[in-house]
Amino acid sequence: MELKNLREQIDQIDHEIIIRILQRRELIRQVAEYKTEHHLPVFAPDREQQVLSKVGEQVGHDNINPGLKLVYGILMDLNKLYEYQIQPKEFEIPTALGGASVRAILSDHPGALTRYLSPLAAADISITGIHSQAMPGGKMAVDIEMVGKIQDPGFIAALSVLSDTAEQFTLL
Ligand SMILES: C=C(O[C@@H]1C=C(C(=O)O)C=C[C@H]1O)C(=O)O
Incomplete structure (x- = not known):
C-alpha cells in the first residue's frame, strides 16, 4: 500500500x-461537578490505578505498554x-509573583519524573531549573523552579496536580 494512503488512514484514526x-x-x-457537589x-x-491497569491489560505485553501507560497518566493529569x-485548591504562596519553586518527593520508577513534569508543560509553565536526586527506599527528591503567573488559575491548577502526585510537596 502507498505511504500516502497509510497516512490518510492514520489521519482518520487521529481524528x-x-x-x-x-x-x-x-x-x-x-x-x-459531582465532586464539587459532594465535597x-x-x-x-x-x-x-484502575484505569492504568485496564490500559495494561488491553495492551498486554506489547512493548508499547509502558509508553501507553505514561500517555494515559499524562491524559489523566x-x-x-x-x-x-x-x-481550585487553596495554597499559601510564599513566593514572588513571577514564579514558584517547589520540592517534591516522588516514588522513583521509570517515567515518574516525565509524568510529574507534564502538567507544567500542559499549563504553559516554563521550568527554569530542575534538580533531582535518588534517595534511599526507591524515592527521588526533585526541586523545580518555574516561571509563570502564579495567580493564574492554570498555574494554581498545575501546582495542585503536582501536590497530589508527590509523596511530599513543599512550596519553597
Ligand atoms: C475523572 C476523574 O478524576 C480524575 C481523573 C481521572 C481520569 O482522567 O480518568 C481519574 C481519576 C481522577 O484522579 C475521576 O475521579 O473519575
Whole structure:
C-alpha cells in the first residue's frame, strides 16, 4: 500500500481519537461537578490505578505498554488540571509573583519524573531549573523552579496536580 494512503488512514484514526478524548473530557466535566457537589477530592488515586491497569491489560505485553501507560497518566493529569480550574485548591504562596519553586518527593520508577513534569508543560509553565536526586527506599527528591503567573488559575491548577502526585510537596 502507498505511504500516502497509510497516512490518510492514520489521519482518520487521529481524528477519531481526538473526538473520543473530547467526549471523555465532557464526562470529566460531569465528574468534576459531582465532586464539587459532594465535597469529594479531585484526585482519585485508586481510580487512576484502575484505569492504568485496564490500559495494561488491553495492551498486554506489547512493548508499547509502558509508553501507553505514561500517555494515559499524562491524559489523566490534564483532566485534573481541568477539574482544578472548576474546583481550585487553596495554597499559601510564599513566593514572588513571577514564579514558584517547589520540592517534591516522588516514588522513583521509570517515567515518574516525565509524568510529574507534564502538567507544567500542559499549563504553559516554563521550568527554569530542575534538580533531582535518588534517595534511599526507591524515592527521588526533585526541586523545580518555574516561571509563570502564579495567580493564574492554570498555574494554581498545575501546582495542585503536582501536590497530589508527590509523596511530599513543599512550596519553597
Ligand atoms: C475523572 C476523574 O478524576 C480524575 C481523573 C481521572 C481520569 O482522567 O480518568 C481519574 C481519576 C481522577 O484522579 C475521576 O475521579 O473519575
